[in-house]
Amino acid sequence: MSHAEAAAPVGQAAGTMPEHQLPVGQLPANHLVDTVLPVRPAMVNRGSVERMRPGLVPDLLAEGTAKAMLLSGRHALVHGDALVLAEAGPLLDRLERSASSPAHIIYLGAALGSEDLPAGTGVLLFILPEPVDPAPAGLPAGATWEGFRDVAAQLDATHTALFVEASAIANWHATHTHCPRCGTVTNVEAGGWVRRCPADNSEHYPRTDPAIIVTVVGPDGRVLLGGGGPLDAKNYSTLAGFVEPGESLEQAVVREIQEEVGVRVKSCQYLGSQSWPFPASLMLGFTAVTDDTEAKPDGVEVTRARWFSREEVQEAVLSGEIVISTRLSIARSLIEHWYGGVIQDRPADG
Numbered sequence: 001m002s003h004a005e006a007a008a009p010v011g012q013a014a015g016t017m018p019e020h021q022l023p024v025g026q027l028p029a030n031h032l033v034d035t036v037l038p039v040r041p042a043m044v045n046r047g048s049v050e051r052m053r054p055g056l057v058p059d060l061l062a063e064g065t066a067k068a069m070l071l072s073g074r075h076a077l078v079h080g081d082a083l084v085l086a087e088a089g090p091l092l093d094r095l096e097r098s099a100s101s102p103a104h105i106i107y108l109g110a111a112l113g114s115e116d117l118p119a120g121t122g123v124l125l126f127i128l129p130e131p132v133d134p135a136p137a138g139l140p141a142g143a144t145w146e147g148f149r150d151v152a153a154q155l156d157a158t159h160t161a162l163f164v165e166a167s168a169i170a171n172w173h174a175t176h177t178h179c180p181r182c183g184t185v186t187n188v189e190a191g192g193w194v195r196r197c198p199a200d201n202s203e204h205y206p207r208t209d210p211a212i213i214v215t216v217v218g219p220d221g222r223v224l225l226g227g228g229g230p231l232d233a234k235n236y237s238t239l240a241g242f243v244e245p246g247e248s249l250e251q252a253v254v255r256e257i258q259e260e261v262g263v264r265v266k267s268c269q270y271l272g273s274q275s276w277p278f279p280a281s282l283m284l285g286f287t288a289v290t291d292d293t294e295a296k297p298d299g300v301e302v303t304r305a306r307w308f309s310r311e312e313v314q315e316a317v318l319s320g321e322i323v324i325s326t327r328l329s330i331a332r333s334l335i336e337h338w339y340g341g342v343i344q345d346r347p348a349d350g
Contacts, residue, residue, distance in 0.1 A: 029310060029340030030217060030287065037272025037285060037333050043161040044123065046109040051191030057105050057124065061089045066122040068092070069108075071166050072131040074278065075145040081154040083162060084134075084143050085116065088124050094138050095126070102126040106169050106192030114158040125166045125192070127173065148278065152328050168277030169193070172206040175279070179204070207280060212252045213240040214286045215334045216263060218293055218307060223338045225313075225324070226261060226297060226305035234323045236306065238331045240283070253286050261305045262296035265289070271337060274330035285330050287338065310339055320346050 050056065060066040068088035070077040077084040095101055106125040113119035134143040148163055155163065169192060179186050179197035186195035186204060195204045215238050216224040225236040241256030243249060253268045268288035276283050295305040308316070313335070316322040324343065325331035336343055 030221070030338045037330070037337065039272075040157070043112055043114070043158040044109040044165065045112055046165070047107065047191075048193075050110075051107045051193055056107055056191050060107070060122045060124060061092060061105075064089055066124055067117065068105075068124045068126050069162060069166060070126050070128060070132070070139075071170050072128040072145065074167065074171075075131065075147050076151075076163055076166065077131075077134065077139065077143050078146045078151050079140040079143040081151075081156075082116065083155070083159045084139055085123070086139060088122075088126075091126070091137070091139075094136075095128075095132070098132070098136055100128060100130070100132045100137065103129050104170075104173055104188060104192055106166070106173075108162060108165055108169075111158065114156065117158060123162060125169065127170050149328070153326075164275055164277055168208070168275065168280060169206055171277060171279040176204060176207075208275075208277075208282045209280050210243040210249070211240055211281050211283055212243060212249055212256060212286055213238050213283045213331060213334065214253055214257060214265075214268070214288050215338045216257055216261075216265065216288050216290055217338060218289075219291050220293070220309075222307040222309050223313070223335065224261065224263065224295055224305060224307055225322075225335070226295070226302040228301060228303050231303055233304065234321065236304070236322045237325045238334050239302065240331075241301070242281075243284075249284055249286070253288055257288065257290075260298050260302045262294075262298075263290050263292045266291060271334065272330065274333075276330075283330050285334050287334065313339065314343055317343060318346050 066088040067085040068091050069083050069085055104127040106127065108123040108125050111117035111119060111121040111123060117123070131145045135141055148167060152160060176195060177185060179199065179202060181202055182197065182199050184197050184199040186197050189196050193206065218224065224239070226239055227233055227235045227237060239257060239260055241252065241260065243252040247255070249270065250268055254265045257263050257265050265288040268286045271285045271287055273285060274283045295307070297303055297305045317324055324335060
């Protein structure tokens with residue numbers, strides 16, 4: 001099916017729905033419509049104006065309604081299926097008494113309203129140099145320090161958004177401590193979203209590295225998936241790479257696919273994005289088409305590349321022959337967009 005056919009209304013019979021209104025299971029495989037990957041709503045008002053107010057963080061700590069989450073390295077304190085969100089002021093007092101003062105306190109924003117965070121609740125991030133034992137700090141006894149991949153599937157939308165935002169800003173602070181112009185240690189301002197050099201007064205802001213991630217579809221409709229590492233590894237996913245200075249996103253798609261697997265992309269279309277701040281990426285999802293039918297991995301970034309029909313992907317996943325990206329990732333969304341529906345995972349006891 002051509003791109004034009006995929007985007008056209010499905011049939012002309014009375015009562016036929018336009019393609020963009022059809023349930024996912026009834027969409028043509030690799031369909032192209034106005035909204036392809038769903039837009040996930042923001043769960044926190046980041047308060048880009050509010051955080052510029054001098055004294056914001058001390059005021060929130062003093063007023064007694066703000067909540068705080070804890071992050072150390074790439075791990076957050078989690079209890080059950082939720083982040084630990086403690087009363088910020090009392091928690092800071094307990095941490096300081098136990099000599100575990102946060103290295104930084106960052107304003108993450110105001111909650112838009114959820115089960116445990118009423119709308120308007122200010123949320124602070126306490127970045128700790130080392131993980132603390134929850135009990136002495138007055139935190140839930142069963143709380144544990146967990147990485148995002150370990151708990152993302154069990155967190156609700158608000159807690160997922162907080163974990164991602166916190167990780168992004170914490171990673172930036174950890175790697176951008178000095179002025180890139182003169183090397184002076186910078187001061188933190190604007191609720192943790194600006195670092196200012198006291199020597200030359202230059203301002204420095206959090207960075208995000210754009211990366212393209214692509215499903216490459218051949219002339220026969222098969223998708224090209226690849227992986228790195230050992231040649232006998234089972235993991236297969238979409239192809240990806242960073243956007244270089246001066247490139248458009250489409251140019252990056254063409255270049256990366258050519259470099260990694262020797263395939264010439266003739267056209268591509270943007271489908272959606274996902275923040276992946278581990279450490280600082282924004283994954284920009286594309287689907288691309290090519291007339292090539294052979295792939296030659298570069299042996300560095302990609303060691304294995306293979307074309308799959310839709311039937312072959314599903315059979316290979318169910319049999320355990322291959323493992324594809326998890327449902328947490330945009331890679332899985334892209335693969336299932338090409339597939340035209342949900343790919344069933346291999347049963348846990350399979």
